[in-house]
Amino acid sequence: MGKLVSSWYKNKTLPESHIFPPETRPGNLIVPRGKNIPVIDLSEAEGRNRTRIVQQILKAGEEYGFFQVVNHGVPEDLIKEGFEVLEEFFEMPDEDKAILYSEDPTNRCRLSTSGVNYAREKVHLWRDNLKHPCHPDLQDCIQLWPQKPKRYREKVAKFSIEAKKLGSRILEIVAEGLGLERGYFGDKLSESMLLSVNHYPPCPDPSSTLRISKHCDPYLITILHQGGVNGLQVFNNGEWIGVEPLHNAFVVNIGNQLQIISNDKLKSVEHRVVTNSNLARTSAAFFIAPSGDCVVEPAKSLMGDAAAYRGFVFKDFLLHYFPNFKNNQVVMERFRS
Template sequence: MDKLLSSWSSSAKSLPESYVFPVDSRPGDTNVPFCNTFPVIDLEAALANDRHDAIQQILKACQDFGFFQVINHGVNNDLVSDTMNVVKEFFNMPNEDKASVYSEDPSKKCRLYTSTYDYDNEKVHLWRDNLRHHCHPIEDFINLWPQKPARYRDVVREYSLQVDNLSSRILELISEGLGLEPGYFGDGLTGSQLFSVNHYPPCPNPNLALGLPKHCDACLITFLLQDEMYGLQVYRNGEWFGVQPIPNAFVVILGHQAQVISNGKLISPEHRAITNSKNHRTSIVYSINPKPDTIIEPAKALINKSNYPLYRAFQFKEFLKAYEVKKDYNEGALEDFKIKEELKEESSHKTRDQGCENQLGDLHLTK
């Protein structure tokens, strides 16, 4: 518990050396501008006006940016506020009330910890505490969630159900936009879901520290809820840009698995979380992940003789192992799963052969 920032950061007069990032990765003093072109999609209005137009808005955002903010999304605004309030209540509790959830064992399905899962071996610590737990199916995990605040389980349960429903709607629109069959993002690709809260206390020197370093998400898709404090930045065309918080909006961020399944048509953006010296900041991350044994590969509907597969098939647990072993959390995490140039011609022959087999299958079915 003594490692938790919330246990000691308020009395820190200077930034401990173990939290100082290398020069090439620290945020520095440069004023990072907000980007006015980051997409904001009014889901209710877009769908009411024209479903096809709504799909194209989402698809373009996923292709050009890899993320977008969504408003009027169907998750109850009072519930959104209540969930943010209850997780802030959790972090404001005395240490003795949080002690039952604190753990340094990364295998635990619900735990409070600081920095990363590997605190004792990391080169530099992150300026954040994190609470995370599994939440799908809820009945399997809710008894592991924090018992305090007393309303935590009821509020987060309803939030998880509504965000899960939103994620299904968004993924179905993405699937339709890519030309995939209905229900493509089924239980295998979305069967593991995590609720995660990042708590960033005021930092003595925000120019030297980071709440989260530059990274791409390993999951399929993330639904991020920010509080009113700015802290999210996205790396685009060699520059950092700030993402302005919008009340009750979700930041929808594509993960590496979406990039693979779309065969590179959609991108997983690099982003980070900065700190500030005056205010606490809280963000809630709801990440949608494939089940460990699920095979991840470019969707077959997107592969033909002019569009070779860019990635080989792999199990999601294989990707996660490589992601953690290499500790390359950016585009390089996909390097071992890319199909090398010399294999693409062989792949194209297989695609043509498979096309013939599919035609024969269709003929057989129509007899």
């Protein structure tokens, strides 16, 4: 428990264990002005402008791999209450969180610090993380969740249900844009959902460390709420673009599985999270993914002359991804045809 950044960060300089090599530091944290990922008004998808929204989402997925959605239908009060209880969790005394702390990456519900495998890391990330499953079988998943704060299970369950609905809605639009049949991403391709809550305390030297290293997500899509504080950056055309947190907006990004299914039409793009010297940041990422035994392959109607990838079982992809996640090219090449 003493390894959690939130347990010791106050009134300390950045420890050697969290200082990245010069070539991997974020350095200048000022990102280009006037550049941002697309923002899409999802309310227009239900009316006469649906075709335009479908085209906007497809274009964003092709060019950026990321977009933000507003007017998405998730109640603002529900998001606010969900974040209140997530922040309350990280503010609890260490003794109340100790039961969940684990350095075993196979634990289904665990509180940890830094990356996937703390013991094997040469340099640690400036973050604490709570991760647990939400779907399938929400009621079974809830039994794994924190019992404190008292409202955690109730509020996060409601939040996760709405996030899953939003993800399903976006996947339907993506399927339509790709020319796939309705419901293509239903059942096993989007059966699972994992919640990853990142908590980043203020950092004394943001230019020398990272909250999350550059990576691509291995799942289908990610539904992210930034919690109102800057930090997320997306790599686009050779430079990092800051993703401005918009009021009541969700960030959506294409995962490796969706790139594969689309036969490289949509892009899973590298992103990272930089630190902040003044403000703590808590974010909630809902990872929508295939079931472990689901076979993933390019959609037959999108193969053209050839499939860019061979079929594989999703759990095998994850086994290759985690040891190699810092190099997405290595990850994806393993599964190319």
